[in-house]
Amino acid sequence: MNCQRIEPYLPAYVGGDLSAAESMRIEQHLGICESCRAQFASLELVRGGLGSLRERDVEPPVYLLDALLDDVRGYHRRRFIPLPPVPPHELLQTISEHRDVILSAMGAAVLVAGAGYAFWRASRGVRTQPEPAR
Amino acid sequence: LRIAPQLVEGCRRGDPEAFERLVRDTHQPLYTLVFRLVGNHDDASDVLQETYIRVWRGVRRFRGQADFGTWMHRIATNAALTHLKRRSRAPRPMSEDVLLGKEIAIDQTEGMVDADALQHALMRLTPQQRTAVVLKDVYGWSMDEIGQAVGMSEGAVKLRVFRGRRRLAEMLGGPGDRSSEAMIPRSKEESRPGKVVPIRRKKAK
Numbered sequence: 094m095n096c097q098r099i100e101p102y103l104p105a106y107v108g109g110d111l112s113a114a115e116s117m118r119i120e121q122h123l124g125i126c127e128s129c130r131a132q133f134a135s136l137e138l139v140r141g142g143l144g145s146l147r148e149r150d151v152e153p154p155v156y157l158l159d160a161l162l163d164d165v166r167g168y169h170r171r172r173f174i175p176l177p178p179v180p181p182h183e184l185l186q187t188i189s190e191h192r193d194v195i196l197s198a199m200g201a202a203v204l205v206a207g208a209g210y211a212f213w214r215a216s217r218g219v220r221t222q223p224e225p226a227r
Numbered sequence: 228l229r230i231a232p233q234l235v236e237g238c239r240r241g242d243p244e245a246f247e248r249l250v251r252d253t254h255q256p257l258y259t260l261v262f263r264l265v266g267n268h269d270d271a272s273d274v275l276q277e278t279y280i281r282v283w284r285g286v287r288r289f290r291g292q293a294d295f296g297t298w299m300h301r302i303a304t305n306a307a308l309t310h311l312k313r314r315s316r317a318p319r320p321m322s323e324d325v326l327l328g329k330e331i332a333i334d335q336t337e338g339m340v341d342a343d344a345l346q347h348a349l350m351r352l353t354p355q356q357r358t359a360v361v362l363k364d365v366y367g368w369s370m371d372e373i374g375q376a377v378g379m380s381e382g383a384v385k386l387r388v389f390r391g392r393r394r395l396a397e398m399l400g401g402p403g404d405r406s407s408e409a410m411i412p413r414s415k416e417e418s419r420p421g422k423v424v425p426i427r428r429k430k431a432k
């Protein structure tokens with residue numbers, strides 16, 4: 094088997110993602126081809142390096158934990174959290190979870206608007222009933 | 228990421244102290260994952276904040292269908308991908324202090340890739356390739372798990388993992404593969420778009 098047919102399989106082979114039969118073909122080729130062995134060595138090196146990243150934690154900025162905890166305390170103070178755009182299905186889920194609160198708020202808003210409108214009409218002296226004819 | 232069932236239960240009940248404890252216990256490993264995906268501290272901090280908002284909103288619906296730690300990793304991964312998509316431009320480069328004056332190299336004696344060089348090379352993959360490679364080769368997830376986490380078929384994940392590995396190998400090169408010089412910027416000057424330089428190798432002792 095020539096190199097052009099083997100090379101595409103090397104990234105899978107290095108991670109053990111091929112069947113036993115495929116792996117055996119690759120191994121046979123690697124035994125006789127220096128160029129493919131070099132490519133495989135590069136891939137192995139990269140994969141080893143990626144594996145070692147697991148052991149290396151990235152240190153968060155010093156302020157981050159405090160900021161996160163402040164956020165968390167904010168969740169408890171406010172039932173509704175200011176959010177970046179969320180997927181529609183999550184938005185619907187949130188609405189359904191808080192349906193009672195949303196309906197109550199909408200009802201209160203309608204009442205306040207109605208009362209405000211009535212007050213405005215009264216303050217401008219608009220009569221809703223025509224005066225009876227004398 | 229192991230999280231005690233009592234802690235999960237407390238979070239599900241909406242116990243503020245339990246959620247604070249969860250944040251304290253998990254922010255470090257989640258930050259590491261997110262940093263691997265977005266490549267800089269500013270974006271990683273934003274994504275982590277968004278991650279905990281999503282966890283807070285979703286935890287009451289969590290029914291133990293998956294390991295809680297895995298579930299949180301999935302949320303963080305998706306938050307990172309959404310963040311990168313929203314910005315719809317190349318990720319900001321790593322902090323300059325990581326790169327300036329640093330010899331990005333493969334230590335042939337140790338036979339190891341320099342971790343910073345590897346992180347920088349990861350940032351040159353597409354977000355999907357990077358996510359697939361990080362979850363597979365750094366965190367050891369199965370192709371199927373990755374597919375479920377990011378909403379891709381197993382075949383699509385494999386494609387991205389294999390292409391990602393190949394591109395990393397091309398960028399970083401390796402012993403005996405002098406033809407594939409890595410294209411890693413080493414300084415602010417060299418970090419300009421389109422300006423690439425070959426990798427330098429440490430000499431074997």
